[in-house]
Amino acid sequence: MGTVAQPIGQWFRQSRVTTQLALGVSALAVLLAGVALLSMSLGPVEIPPSHVWHVVLHRLGFDAGPFTGVEQQVIEQIRLPRIVVGALVGMGLGVAGAAMQGLFRNPMADPGIIGVSAGGAAGAVLAIALGVNTAFFLALPLFAFAGAMGAMFLVYGISLAGGRFSMAALLLAGVAVSSFLGAVVSAVIVIVPRNDALREIIFWLAGGLDSRSWEHARLAAPLVLGGVAVIVALTRELNLLMLGDDEARSLGVRVGVVRAVIITAAALVTGAGVAVSGTIAFVGLVVPHMVRLAFGPDHRVLVPMSAVGGALFVVAADTVARTVVQPTELPVGIITAFMGAPFFIVLLLKNKRRADTF
Amino acid sequence: MQADAARILDGVSVSVGAGEFLGLIGPNGAGKSTLLRAMSGVLRRRAGTVTLEGRDLDAMGPGEVARVLALAPQLAPYTYGFTALEVVMMGRYPHMGRFQVEGAAERRIAEEALERTEAARFAHREVATLSGGERQRVFLARALAQAPRVLLLDEPTSNLDIQHQMRALALVRELAREGIAAIAAIHDLTLAARYCDRLVLLHEGRVAAEGAPREVLTPERIERVFGVRAVVYPDPLTGSLTLSLLDASPGEAAVGSQRRVHVVCGGGRGARLLYELKRAGYVVTAGVLGAGDTDRSAADILGVEYVAGEVFGEIDQAAHARHMALARQADAAVLCETPFGHNNILNLVALSAARRLVSVESGPFSRRDFSRGEAQSLFDALRPAARCKTLEETLAAVHALAEAARGGAE
Numbered sequence: 001m002g003t004v005a006q007p008i009g010q011w012f013r014q015s016r017v018t019t020q021l022a023l024g025v026s027a028l029a030v031l032l033a034g035v036a037l038l039s040m041s042l043g044p045v046e047i048p049p050s051h052v053w054h055v056v057l058h059r060l061g062f063d064a065g066p067f068t069g070v071e072q073q074v075i076e077q078i079r080l081p082r083i084v085v086g087a088l089v090g091m092g093l094g095v096a097g098a099a100m101q102g103l104f105r106n107p108m109a110d111p112g113i114i115g116v117s118a119g120g121a122a123g124a125v126l127a128i129a130l131g132v133n134t135a136f137f138l139a140l141p142l143f144a145f146a147g148a149m150g151a152m153f154l155v156y157g158i159s160l161a162g163g164r165f166s167m168a169a170l171l172l173a174g175v176a177v178s179s180f181l182g183a184v185v186s187a188v189i190v191i192v193p194r195n196d197a198l199r200e201i202i203f204w205l206a207g208g209l210d211s212r213s214w215e216h217a218r219l220a221a222p223l224v225l226g227g228v229a230v231i232v233a234l235t236r237e238l239n240l241l242m243l244g245d246d247e248a249r250s251l252g253v254r255v256g257v258v259r260a261v262i263i264t265a266a267a268l269v270t271g272a273g274v275a276v277s278g279t280i281a282f283v284g285l286v287v288p289h290m291v292r293l294a295f296g297p298d299h300r301v302l303v304p305m306s307a308v309g310g311a312l313f314v315v316a317a318d319t320v321a322r323t324v325v326q327p328t329e330l331p332v333g334i335i336t337a338f339m340g341a342p343f344f345i346v347l348l349l350k351n352k353r354r355a356d357t358f
Numbered sequence: 359m360q361a362d363a364a365r366i367l368d369g370v371s372v373s374v375g376a377g378e379f380l381g382l383i384g385p386n387g388a389g390k391s392t393l394l395r396a397m398s399g400v401l402r403r404r405a406g407t408v409t410l411e412g413r414d415l416d417a418m419g420p421g422e423v424a425r426v427l428a429l430a431p432q433l434a435p436y437t438y439g440f441t442a443l444e445v446v447m448m449g450r451y452p453h454m455g456r457f458q459v460e461g462a463a464e465r466r467i468a469e470e471a472l473e474r475t476e477a478a479r480f481a482h483r484e485v486a487t488l489s490g491g492e493r494q495r496v497f498l499a500r501a502l503a504q505a506p507r508v509l510l511l512d513e514p515t516s517n518l519d520i521q522h523q524m525r526a527l528a529l530v531r532e533l534a535r536e537g538i539a540a541i542a543a544i545h546d547l548t549l550a551a552r553y554c555d556r557l558v559l560l561h562e563g564r565v566a567a568e569g570a571p572r573e574v575l576t577p578e579r580i581e582r583v584f585g586v587r588a589v590v591y592p593d594p595l596t597g598s599l600t601l602s603l604l605d606a607s608p609g610e611a612a613v614g615s616q617r618r619v620h621v622v623c624g625g626g627r628g629a630r631l632l633y634e635l636k637r638a639g640y641v642v643t644a645g646v647l648g649a650g651d652t653d654r655s656a657a658d659i660l661g662v663e664y665v666a667g668e669v670f671g672e673i674d675q676a677a678h679a680r681h682m683a684l685a686r687q688a689d690a691a692v693l694c695e696t697p698f699g700h701n702n703i704l705n706l707v708a709l710s711a712a713r714r715l716v717s718v719e720s721g722p723f724s725r726r727d728f729s730r731g732e733a734q735s736l737f738d739a740l741r742p743a744a745r746c747k748t749l750e751e752t753l754a755a756v757h758a759l760a761e762a763a764r765g766g767a768e
Contacts, residue, residue, distance in 0.1 A: 013441070014482065017459040105438070236451055242438050243448070247431060249400045251504070252424030252452040297439035300459065 013296050020301045028308040032087070035312060039319040040079045044327060047071045077213075085212040085220060086318045086332070087311035089277045090287075092224040092269030094310020097284030098291070098303050099231050099266045102238040103259060104167065110284040111270035113174045114263060115151035118181035120274030121205060123147020128200050129188045140204075141219055141275035148271030151177055156263055165256060207280035207333025209318050216276040227269035228307055234262055235299035242297070280314065280333045282340040287313055293347055313340070366392045367406075368563045374541050376507070379534040381554030382543040383574075385584050388560040390543035391432065394510045397541070398429040410508065424452035428506035430498050432513045432543075433490075442488070442496045443481040446471055449503030471502040474529060476522070490517035498526060502533075509533065511542035515549065527553040551575055551599035559583060571599050577661060589636075591659040602659070604637045616641055617760045620688035620712060621662075622705045624648070627694040629656035631718075634753055636660045640760070643684045645705045646673045673704040685711040689763035690756050693717045693742065697726040698733035706736040714759040717742035718752050 012020060040052045050065065055075045057064040096111035104113065111117065127133045127143035155177050159170035185205070192198050231238075237258045240248040245255050273280070287310045291302055317335040324330065367389045374380040382390045395401035397408055399415050408415035410426060428449070446468040447460050454460065460468075472478040477495040480488055485496055494517045501509060511530065515523040523546070531553050534540045544550040550557055551571035559567040559574050561583045567574045572590075580588045586603055593600040619635050621628050622645040629652060635642045644664035647654035648671065657664045665681045667673055673681070681704070685691055691712035698706060709715060717740070727733040744755035 010482070014443075016461065233456070236456070239440075240448060240451065242440070243445070244431070246395065246400045246429070249420065250398050250424065250427075250429035251448065252419075252421035254420055292439065296441075296444075298444065 009294070017298065017300050020295065020298075021304060024295060024301060024305045025308055028305060028312055032308060032312040032315065035316050035319065036083050036087075039083055039315060040075050042319060042323050043074070043079065045070065045074050047074065078211075081214045081217050082209050082212045082318065083315055084214075084217045085276055086209050086314045088217065088220045088224045089209075089273040089280060090283055090310035090312070090314025091228060091307045092220075092273040092310070093280065093283040094287040094291075094306035094308075094313070095228045095231050095303055096266035096270045097310075098288035098299065098306040099238065099262050100284070101288055102242055102299055102302075103262055103266075104171065105242060106171075107289065108285075111266055112178065112279075112284070113171065114267060115155040115174050115177040115181065116148045116267045116270040117274055117279045118178035118185075119151025120144040120148035120271055121279055122151070122181040122184045124204055124274075124278065125185045125188050125201050128197050128204065129192045131197075133200075137215060138219060141216065144278075145223075145271045145275040147181075148274050149267060151181060152263070152267035152271070156260070165259070203331060204278040206331035207278040207336075208321075208329070208331035209277050209314075210322070210329055210331075212276060220272045220276045223272035224269045227265040227272070230265040231262060231269075232303055232307075234258055234265075235303045238262070238299040238303070239297075242299075278331070278333065281337045282333075282344075283310055283313055283336055286336075286340045286344045289344065290347060366563055367396065367560075370560070370563065370565055372397075372541075372558055372565070372568075374508075374539045376537050376539050377534055378539055379531050379553065379555050380539075380541045381550040381557045381571075382541060382560060383545075383547060383550050383557055384560035384566070388583075389563045390560055391512050393560065394429065394512050394541065394543055398427060398510050399423050400429060421452055424504065426506060427508040427510065428501040428504040430501035430509070430511045430514055432516060433494075438486065439484055441482050441484055442472065442477060442499075443468055445485055445496055446481075446500045446503050449500040449505075452504065467505070468499070468503050471499040472496070474502060475499040476525065491519060491522055494518060495522065495526070498529075507538060509538050509540045511540070513543050513545060515544065515546065523549060547575060547580070548599070548601050551601075552596070575599055575601070587637075589659050589661060594655075604633075615639055617689045617763065618643065618687055619756055619760065620685050620691040621645070621694065622685075622691065622696065622709055623653045623694035624651055624696040624702060624705070626652040627696045627718075628653045628692075630749060631692060631694060631752065632656050632660055632662055634749065635756065636662065638753070638757075640756075643688065645685070645708060646677050646681050646702065648701075667702075672701050678704045678708065681705065681708040682711045685709060686713075688712055690714045690716065690759040692752060692756060693740070695720065695726060697728055698737075699728040700732075703729055703733055703736070706733055706740070709740055710736075714763065715740060715742040716744045716746060716752055716755045716759065718747075719745050720747045 037049060037052055041047045041049045051067040051071050052075060054065040054067045055072050059076070093111060100109040100111055100113055101107060123146050124140055124144040127140050132143065133140040155170065155173045158173035159166055189198065189201055192201065237248070237253050240251050240253050241255065249255050288302060288306045291305045291309050295301055295305060314332065314336065317339055318332040321330045321332040321335040370393060372393065382393065384390055392401065396403050396406065399408065399420070410418065410423065415423060447464055450460055450464040450467060469478065469481065472481050475495040475498045477492065477499050480492060485493055488496065494514065498514060514526050514530065518526055527549055530540050530542060554571065556569065557571050557574040558565055559579065566583055567579055575590050577588055577590055580586065588601045588603050590599060590601055592598065617640055619640040620643045621632060623631070624647060628644065632642055632644065632653070633656065642662045644657050644662050646665045646667040647657060648667045654664065665677050665684065667677055685708045691709060691714065693709060693715060695718050723737050724734060743759060746752040746755050
């Protein structure tokens with residue numbers, strides 16, 4: 001297989017960035033559409049793929065063929081919003097992961113490195129424990145988002161203390177703040193009096209997309225799409241930052257400004273994701289790696305493809321999560337780790353040398 | 359381009375014009391890299407100004423600066439999965455619109471840059487898999503692809519083998535001839551002297567000297583700034599300035615401790631001894647040496663004081679008198695295995711003024727007497743304190759005599 005894949009990979013690598021993008025993104029997008037259609041047909045209410053297609057076309061204004069009202073309800077009100085939320089979350093995590101790995105020049109970096117995930121979790125857990133999540137519909141996502149952004153500003157602020165940015169301080173502050181917030185979450189779990197709240201916390205921490213609605217999609221979409229757009233616009237700077245701060249500066253990058261903007265944008269998309277889905281593990285780490293191993297490190301290709309790849313990964317994982325042990329559902333975070341980790345390890349073993357050269 | 363900065367650099371003012379190749383030299387920690395980083399705008403300065411093509415650097419946007427000025431780093435630690443060509447292509451980014459991607463034109467420029475730094479062979483290899491020297495050529499190519507009018511290089515030769523050191527510096531000089539202003543921090547003083555039009559010697563954050571290589575690189579300055587004793591002379595083959603270090607190990611230079619040793623030599627029999635004595639820290643003088651004599655070239659290179667004579671000419675009275683004075687002042691004198699004829703026989707006469715004499719003889723004196731016995735009789739009258747066969751023996755004898763001289767003086 002390597003004999004065929006290698007020349008193709010080389011040809012891809014040496015072709016124009018626009019060609020790479022067009023080919024790569026459209027291939028992944030077609031896959032994503034396929035998985036989405038499949039996902040819409042699977043579930044407790046089985047809907048034939050042709051009917052799914054008809055519903056989608058009907059929504060787009062074409063009269064393609066027959067479907068039932070129930071089928072339309074299930075697709076439009078239950079499965080499609082869930083897919084859209086999953087795709088948004090996956091897209092955000094993939095892009096934020098790629099951005100963090102590039103910014104920190106560290107293959108271990110993921111969006112959680114700046115404390116965003118822990119902050120989101122702490123915010124959500126507090127909302128559940130205090131019972132505000134039942135007060136109004138979006139209270140939980142808003143608390144989670146506030147927690148995520150608060151943690152990010154704290155961590156980034158520490159790294160800038162004294163007027164001079166320090167990468168090491170940023171990483172260490174991220175670890176420290178995450179540990180602290182993790183302890184807050186543990187403490188809440190131990191002392192929370194109500195069992196239903198406890199169950200809700202645990203389910204939320206595992207990361208789930210169950211009963212996500214268009215409301216959630218509407219909350220996450222502008223933040224995720226906005227943040228992703230900002231990072232996509234700064235992919236050239238990310239390439240230069242990979243060479244080192246001095247190098248980037250001498251090639252015209254305002255390093256401090258770009259770094260602040262990228263960190264904020266990554267926190268925004270991750271925070272929005274955490275707010276609507278809880279902490280979905282592994283996506284931000286694995287997806288950019290898989291894209292990089294396959295297509296090389298150029299962020300102008302890596303970031304957009306991590307966006308589509310992340311969406312594909314989460315939507316696929318969620319489809320498995322809600323069908324594999326029917327009638328129960330697993331949190332999607334468990335599936336992303338179950339599917340992602342072994343796949344990642346296999347990939348890593350096959351490409352150990354290239355992983356070393358990250 | 360002009361720069362002044364403070365603290366690490368104090369009162370440093372350096373300027374370079376189009377078409378000029380300026381070398382920054384100085385010991386580790388002298389501030390070479392700091393100066394380059396300050397001049398490129400990469401380093402935020404507390405004070406001082408950088409003027410680039412008549413404009414204040416701080417008033418220019420970083421993109422604008424990057425279109426004029428390129429900085430080639432000393433070491434590029436991060437490259438990740440990028441190939442050499444991809445890294446070099448990044449040099450074109452400052453010239454491209456935000457969402458413009460590199461096309462055939464950019465690719466051609468990048469490939470030409472790789473050709474010029476002889477890195478085209480590994481254009482499609484990942485930089486992380488390249489050797490240090492190959493990497494350095496890739497990053498030089500990246501700076502070239504930037505098509506700068508000012509090129510700053512931080513030790514561009516630090517990882518290169520000698521062939522590529524020379525080619526890299528020759529390339530920079532060539533670029534300067536094409537109209538670029540180039541500044542390079544260079545450790546190798548000989549290479550710096552050979553390729554740079556002008557040198558700036560930095561020492562403890564200040565400019566210790568500035569000017570043409572032969573003005574800057576004097577033995578006294580090298581000893582003061584670098585703490586090594588060196589001889590500086592034009593390379594007989596290339597004509598460019600060359601340094602030979604007197605590789606005294608610590609303490610060794612103290613042996614001579616400025617005592618005077620006078621050497622009578624000629625015909626190449628004394629060059630090695632002159633070097634060893636100089637290295638050991640003696641003030642070395644030499645007897646009358648004719649023009650064109652190889653020992654005289656050695657004395658020139660080593661900075662040995664000697665009395666100059668004509669080509670194969672007889673020693674005149676004035677020269678002889680000066681020679682006698684040198685021999686008399688010496689704590690010890692050495693007679694090398696130089697042949698004697700009528701032209702240089704006065705050198706033997708002068709040795710009678712020496713207080714302590716070492717004679718180098720691996721064979722009988724008669725074999726190098728070309729004066730029909732006259733030299734032989736002068737030689738017999740000398741009564742040297744020591745007769746030595748080898749260089750080592752000779753040195754040991756000189757050390758002993760010089761030591762005795764001090765004892766006698768006290």
